[in-house]
Amino acid sequence: MIDLHFFVEIIPTLLSGLPLTLQLAGLSIAIGFALALLLALAQQGNHRMLVWPIRAFVAVFRGTPLLVQIFLIYYGLGQFRPTLQAVGLWWVFREPYWCAIIALSLNTAAYGSEILRGAIQGVPRGLVEAASAFGMTRIQTLRLVVLPLALRQAIPSYSNEIVLMVKGTSLASIVTLMEVTGIAQGLISQTYRAVEVFVAAGAIYLTINFAIISALNALETWLTPYRVRA
Amino acid sequence: MKFNRLAAVAAALSMFGFMHTALAEDAPKAITIATEGAYAPWNFTNADGELDGLEIDLANNLCERMKVKCTIIAQDWDGLIPALKVGKFDVIMAGMFITPKRLETIDFTQPYAIDPGGFAAAKDSDLGKLGASTEKFKLDDEAASKAAIDKLKPLLKGKVVGVQAATAMLEFVKKYFGDTVEIREYKTTEQHDLDLAAGRIDAIFAQKTALAATLAKPEFAGFTVAGPGFVGGLFGAGTGAGLRKEDTKLKQMLNDAISAAIADGTIKSISEKWVKTDVTPVK
């Protein structure tokens, strides 16, 4: 029933999509994290003009499917070429690669900012007060006290988000990008052996995500040396 | 207990064997036909959400002739053959070419249409300046088709060509232009049409009738069908209805119905209604 030879044959083909999958995931997670941090910090100030638009952005990107976001950004904005050309942004939206990166980054930034906002709020108030009693400036407090603690606190939730993003890159094939899932679909159209191909592709994603979770677990343990392992 | 289970398996197997032969001889009373529903004018979904187009008309006509109750459903293009194989439906009528490669996996009826593949591009591009041509090259005639392809190659050098994934069109572009162009694979032809209009790609390669339908829309005023059409070879014998290899009775029924529809001019009139030309296969 299970044809091992077939798996051995298709895995190298599937792996040829791995660099693109990792690139899409890596770049959008990095950009998304930077944006998420900015959005989370911007909401600390409680300026209404700043907080409301951010809340709206977060609500929209968390409240709609990533698939819709990708379609809207790629095919939807493709309709507005003259306008995008006029503002000099067409070169970005022309490329499926950048459209996918934009959609994935904005999506993860929305989720990430909520995780980081919660983590920043979770830093005990006494620590912030102690820092200012030491004569630290607000920036110093943020950089030396609040962020290190908040980021460590956020690792478990954020690693979930990273796994969701790696999974999310599988949607890039709908905008013509040939990452692992796109290649899997191509293989199926050549072999018509859908089940075997999807199992093999699934195993690749599972391996990536397993590696990510293990690495982040190790990072968390390393950052909390005082915590005795249960 | 063990013995009983064994007996049950044996009984089930023998019953299966019996029923299988019975199935092959019985004429089906109801079948499900799958189409893509995103390939105007062959098959598409209209504003009321209903399937419409050349193949929908033809399917209804064939079912009437076969006196079989038909249900027509839509299914993503790249899932059609895998889903047929696992029994999601019985027949594919989705502008699918009877290619040698597909014949390894599934069976086809005789062709009910022949429609060449061709390029479309912006009128002011090198390729577009060729304009539409009614010339047709048989890929089986290697010398003539190679000459035609070599004429197109310099015009396409380094261009981005959109083509639907899992199609003979894609195989064609890969085989003959793979070293010349950058290929982008789309789930539906509608999507590569949108990207051609948006200027993300320089050309598309598709069935000529589908190209003509797309280019008739106002937003494609600046685009044209470009160069000759290609048939035969990896495009196979034409467009046919796909079915599972074991459904021999159904194949025979469909073949008879198609022959009748060709003979009495039904296919000609349906095709002129939808694609403005006659795509009836010439015997």
Add this chain to the structure above:
Amino acid sequence: MTDALHILSLGKGGWGGALLLAAGVTFALSVLGFLLGALFGAVAASGRLSTRVVPSRLAKGYGTVFRGVPDLLTIYLLYYGGSIALTEIGKFFGSAGFVGLPTFATGVLAIGIISGAYQAEVYRGAYLAVDPGQFEASKALGLSRFQSLRLVIIPQLMRHALPGLGNVWQLVLKDSALISVIGLVELMRQSQIGAGSMREPFVFYLAAAALYFLIAAVTGSVFRYGEARAWRGMVHA
């Protein structure tokens, strides 16, 4: 934009009705998938909490696989693999033909399996959050194991589980869009069909986004109301 209004109108030639109907399918698909997921999740959570090795490993493996593999692949796998499996089972019982799982059922099953993996984590966490003293107290009151679960533990467990379940529900709602790839005409597929035939992708995907957002917002407030009710009379820590 009068064009867009015309396209999305509820009248003849407009796609408004079709989109609303498809949104209904999305909602039904999500609700049923979520409920099936609650069942899978509860079973998996009790497996994880079990002290025996096999159920615990199985439940852990289930969670790891379905949270680690792209949902798109799980859906495809069930769609193609499900029919093959069903056909084999059918053959065993003497049916000669193909046995197909309808797309809606496949969708519900896929969402059930995927969301079950996430719900299991939520239930497990909530169970562990219930004070162990509560078990002992209900035992001291002479309640049977089943009674103490039903009357004491589950009400408190739900209190801890609701925020997590709210998140999983939002995930489910958005995952339901992926069911479009197997041909079920829910909101995403209906918008794709509309975008393709009217060549107005922006209008249709924007309308789809708005409808998803609306469903997410309304159901989200239902969850918040439930949470408030579950905690009534309690002071938040």
